[in-house]
Ligand SMILES: O[C@H]1[C@H](O)[C@@H](O)[C@H](O)[C@@H](O)[C@H]1O
């Protein structure tokens with residue numbers, strides 16, 4: 001990895017104390033006129049486990065445990081700090097992609113240094129989560145190589161937690177995402193903490209549509225800042241040839257209020273609705289492949305290297 005000359009760190013403002021306090025058969029998807037996916041999303045053999053490695057149901061945010069207390073505190077911080085202005089600043093800074101240069105695989109390895117405090121289900125290194133997701137999806141959708149690669153890279157944006165990439169606090173990197181600039185929907189987990197967010201009482205931002213219009217398309221909506229949008233900016237900015245559904249999965253895979261609860265659907269346009277079908281497919285693997293059965297990294301590496309080569313340049317700007 002090459003670390004590029006850096007602007008002063010994003011800074012002390014991120015000191016946590018100082019900040020104010022398919023699923024069904026999917027129909028065919030035609031993408032950019034170039035890339036078309038099968039008319040039917042085939043059914044598959046993946047069975048979803050009932051309990052996670054800690055013996056709880058998945059995404060159970062009410063379970064009584066030490067870990068869960070940490071997760072709730074995480075969401076308290078996230079909800080009070082993710083404001084419209086904060087997100088705007090983050091996007092402007094990170095879209096310059098001037099933090100470092102490295103390959104996708106280098107980044108996968110780097111991710112092993114990262115711990116995600118928002119996740120009540122994951123107990124394995126991040127590279128295992130990437131490969132477990134990708135391998136499970138590959139088994140069921142052998143011909144969708146773009147989907148295997150999407151799974152491999154979907155969480156790479158979590159490198160924002162590392163010192164070389166700004167060392168952002170957990171609340172600015174992980175956890176579920178939601179739009180800013182309009183009212184916070186009650187479908188967001190631990191919704192009550194939004195009351196401490198300055199946007200909560202801001203008249204421009206606290207109506208159902210806020211600064212947006214009905215059907216404006218998610219591309220025009222600012223999402224809370226984190227690893228999803230960052231990785232999307234990296235893929236886009238480096239000219240990835242992944243299809244639009246792959247980029248959509250990367251960008252919105254943490255948007256559970258939409259893809260699990262159906263909230264904020266009024267902001268979508270037709271392309272979003274098409275892409276959402278693939279996000280529903282992906283989500284099952286992202287969530288339920290988390291297990292103690294580890295993937296042999298060296299064994300599968302050549303396959304993923306070949307996909308990286310197909311859809312990305314050898315070195316990327318981050
Ligand atoms: O990778 C993250 C993480 O595991 C979070 O706990 C979850 O809330 C997000 O949606 C997901 O993208």
Ligand SMILES: [Fe+2]
Nearest residue numbers: 154155253254
């Ligand atoms: Fe994620």
Ligand SMILES: [Fe+2]
Nearest residue numbers: 129154155286
């Ligand atoms: Fe994930």
